[in-house]
Amino acid sequence: MNSSAVDRFDSNARRAAGRFGRTVVRPGEIIRHPVYTRVLHWSVAIFFVLALLTGFAIYTPWLFRWLAPLFGGGPMTRLLHPWFSLAFVILFVLQFLNWLRPMTWNASDTRWMRNIRSYATNAEDVEPEDVGFFNGGQKIYFWAIVICALVLLITGLPMWFPSLFGRVAVIISYVLHDIAALVMLGGFIVHLYEGTVSQPGTFHSMTRGTVSRRWAWTHHPAWYRDATGRDPRADYERAKQVAARERPPAGP
Numbered sequence: 001m002n003s004s005a006v007d008r009f010d011s012n013a014r015r016a017a018g019r020f021g022r023t024v025v026r027p028g029e030i031i032r033h034p035v036y037t038r039v040l041h042w043s044v045a046i047f048f049v050l051a052l053l054t055g056f057a058i059y060t061p062w063l064f065r066w067l068a069p070l071f072g073g074g075p076m077t078r079l080l081h082p083w084f085s086l087a088f089v090i091l092f093v094l095q096f097l098n099w100l101r102p103m104t105w106n107a108s109d110t111r112w113m114r115n116i117r118s119y120a121t122n123a124e125d126v127e128p129e130d131v132g133f134f135n136g137g138q139k140i141y142f143w144a145i146v147i148c149a150l151v152l153l154i155t156g157l158p159m160w161f162p163s164l165f166g167r168v169a170v171i172i173s174y175v176l177h178d179i180a181a182l183v184m185l186g187g188f189i190v191h192l193y194e195g196t197v198s199q200p201g202t203f204h205s206m207t208r209g210t211v212s213r214r215w216a217w218t219h220h221p222a223w224y225r226d227a228t229g230r231d232p233r234a235d236y237e238r239a240k241q242v243a244a245r246e247r248p249p250a251g252p
């Protein structure tokens with residue numbers, strides 16, 4: 001599919017999903033993730049977690065004791081795992097098409113990566129002015145999922161149908177499959193932290209679909225400029241002055 005075919009497919013899907021749900025934008029908010037994106041993201045997340053739990057149940061005997069009973073015992077867990085994983089991959093393909101454009105790497109992402117230390121330590125109040133819809137870290141997570149999902153799919157097939165592929169392919173697949181799953185687990189833990197407690201307001205973008213203007217000019221200034229036509233730095237400074245005026249005077 002070329003990029004205009006992807007855009008056409010994606011905007012038709014967004015329109016169709018928009019008929020089943022609404023995004024209410026309150027004063028002081030802007031829309032970030034429409035209904036279609038939210039439904040896809042949470043469907044991907046549900047099947048990812050199911051695939052992860054069934055996968056880890058098969059992976060180690062220690063987790064097997066705790067996790068396999070949740071899925072109806074060992075043989076049922078083994079049967080369900082490839083189907084949960086397949087659902088995850090298919091849904092992620094749709095998410096891939098949905099986010100392909102904003103996830104394209106650019107020069108500002110390379111600059112962001114060079115400065116990752118100041119991001120991790122919250123050294124600045126606001127992100128650099130060229131940070132767009134997603135920052136470099138979010139894009140790396142996305143592309144890591146693309147690569148790992150491909151590896152999991154390609155290596156999962158010989159493990160699912162060993163008689164079709166032969167012993168060597170199955171042994172290599174086990175090793176690569178486990179490495180890709182562990183990378184996904186690590187990324188998921190960081191993502192869970194970044195999407196919830198690390199940045200208040202981010203989780204709201206995936207539930208209600210909107211973010212506050214303050215959130216947008218703080219974390220994604222270039223996107224804020226595109227979405228509103230306003231200067232993110234000027235709005236940040238103005239909000240700072242208003243907050244300073246409204247702060248009660250110190251002392252007794």
Ligand code: HEM
Pocket residue numbers: 032041044045046048049134137138139141142145188191192195196202203204205206
């Ligand atoms: C279950 C817990 C999860 C929570 C609380 C969560 C939360 C979020 C939130 C709030 C965003 C929006 C970030 C933004 O707009 O800047 C987001 C984006 C995203 N989510 Fe999740 N998510 C979860 C699970 C997953 C899973 C399982 C995957 C895939 C394996 C995933 C993949 C992504 C990707 C690729 C993005 C866009 C890039 C990014 O923000 O890192 N998420 N998630």
